[in-house]
Amino acid sequence: MSEAKPSSAESSALVQGGTAPLVCALQSTARQDVSCFHFPGHNRGKAAPSSLSKLIGSRAFLHDLPELPELDDLFSPKGVILDAQRQASQLFGSSKTWFLVNGTTCGIQASVMATCSPGDYLIVPRNCHISVISALVLSGAVPKYIIPEYNSRWDIAGGMTPLQLDEAVKELEEDGKRVGAVLVTSPTYHGVCSNVEGIVSVCHPRGIPVIVDEAHGAHFRFHDSLPSTAIEQGADLAVQSTHKVLCSLTQSSMLHMAGDLVDVDKVSQCLQLLQSSSPSYLLLSSLDAARDQLSKNTNIFDEPLAIASETKDQLMRIPGISVLDLPCFASDFPAIDPLCITLSASDLQLSGYEADDILYEDHQIVSELVGTRAVTFAVNLGTRVQDIEKLVQSAKHLSEKYFFANSSKPMKENRVWAHWRRSLCI
Ligand SMILES: Cc1ncc(COP(=O)(O)O)c(C=O)c1O
Structure with missing residues (x-):
């Protein structure tokens, strides 16, 4: 079922053919x-x-x-766009790939519209992205919500489990309802991956297509130590924000398809309905260029992964600082994105917003995401060693300053020390 990551022989074949047709045109x-x-x-x-x-x-x-004749037509591609999309499909292991100029948002909307008729049920996590809500409005599908595990210490939710999904499907079946599709967010914004393969094995025997909001996982195909992609795990449709961890321009995304459960033409028609009739060639060619960059550099994620791993290790050793990891959840989630670093300074009595403000104002560090309890940093191909060193140093300053500031508050200090004595075995 699952398509493996490209072998080095396949990768070198891609390197030889690694031009960017849209960029050249x-x-x-x-x-x-x-x-x-x-x-x-x-x-x-x-x-x-x-x-x-x-x-x-x-x-x-x-x-x-x-859209000049030699630059092809996004909605009826026969030339350079078709060529560029085919090269992307080969690299990402899909049977078909569409380039999107309205982000993952329009890919999610089109995927739901192509699979759900009005009145059909769409099974979704309750914390899904707002584009799923607009997809429900546009398609007329009815939501069946699954409540993901929630960690109140972090104020962060996890993913969807195959067991939760199985229960939801059975409930709908008992009520005689038709399930149009299941939509999974994997990874979540905080990098938590769901067991897509397990979810597929609940859905496919019943003929239910699986759509994966993989907005934050476009890089997963490009290193063995990264989690498996949704398409590798048997998903029917996976929408990726190439502009998030990968390097295309903001608003450019890709929709990948596999298998034959979903009607290809319906997806194409829905995408045309949702996108501009004047797609930006800067956005389109940036997708082609991002694909070309990955085709040409097989070990491209070695360094960011090494940097991120080292950073997490260092952050975890700082008193009062915690790093989000799989043991933070009771459910058996298969992976957490190693390039996504979420830290908490709540043991220093700092909220995520306070920690984020201090890191920005005092240390000029700009995070990706902030919440009540945590701050998330995205490591990517442009992350420099000096940036990561600054992040670790700044977290140390935060710890030193607020650890001692809390010493006038005995209860809090005791709690922090007790925690660190336990974890450092002193
Ligand atoms: C989980 C998730 N899904 C979908 C989207 C939408 O992606 P895009 O901005 O590419 O439209 C986002 C955007 O942040 C997201 O976080």
Whole structure:
């Protein structure tokens, strides 16, 4: 069922063919010496507003091209877009891949609309992303919510388990309801992965398609120590924000498909319904470029993974600082994204918001996500060793400052010391 990560032989084949067709097409069109009478009105940068072109350069405008014949058509691709999407599909192990210009949001909406008719049930985690709620509105599907495990110490929820899903499906079956699809968020924003393979094994014997909101897991295919991807685990549709951990431009995503439970044409039609008829070629070519970057660099995640692992180890040794990990949950979740670092300073009596403010104002550290109890940092291909050293140093300062500030509060100090004495065995 599952498609393995590419072997080194396959990877080197991808390296040889590792061009970026859309990027190349954009480049050759922009090089033409032609008189343009088409949109956009900045006319390949000749009339670009100076405030922005001074900031980002005129070349961004030169390549901001419309759907010219040689640049293909996103909604009926036969040329360079088809080629670029096929190369992405090969790399990500799908049977078909669509490039998206309205983020994972529109991929989730299209996936739900293509699988659920009005009145059908969509089984979803209660903490799903807002795009799932709009997908319910657009499709007319009825939600059957699953409540994920919640850790109140962290104020963070986990994933969905196959057992929870099995119970929900059986409940609906007993009531004679039709389940259109199951939607799983894996990984969550905090990196917690669900057992997608187990979820698929509950759904597929009943003919229920599995959609995975894999917005935060687009990088999973590119290292053996990263969790398995949703498609590798047998999901029918997986939507990934290539613009999150990977390196395409904000708003560009990919929708991957596998198997034959879902109607390909229906997905294409729903995507056309939801997206602009003037898709940005800067966004599209950034997806092609991101795919090309991964095809050419097989060990690209070695360093970020090593850095993230070392950082977690160091943070965990700082008194008063905790790092979110799988043992924080009672459920047997299969993995947590090693590039996602979530820390808590609640043993220093600091909320996530307070810790985040201090890290930003005093140490110029900008996090990805903040909550009442925790702050999350995203490690990626651009993370530098000095950034990570600064994060660890700043967490140490936080600990030193607030650990001693709390010494005037005996109960809190006792609690912190007791915790650290226990964990350090002193
Ligand atoms: C879990 C989850 N799903 C979906 C989305 C939507 O992704 P996009 O911003 O690519 O539309 C997000 C965005 O943050 C998200 O966190």
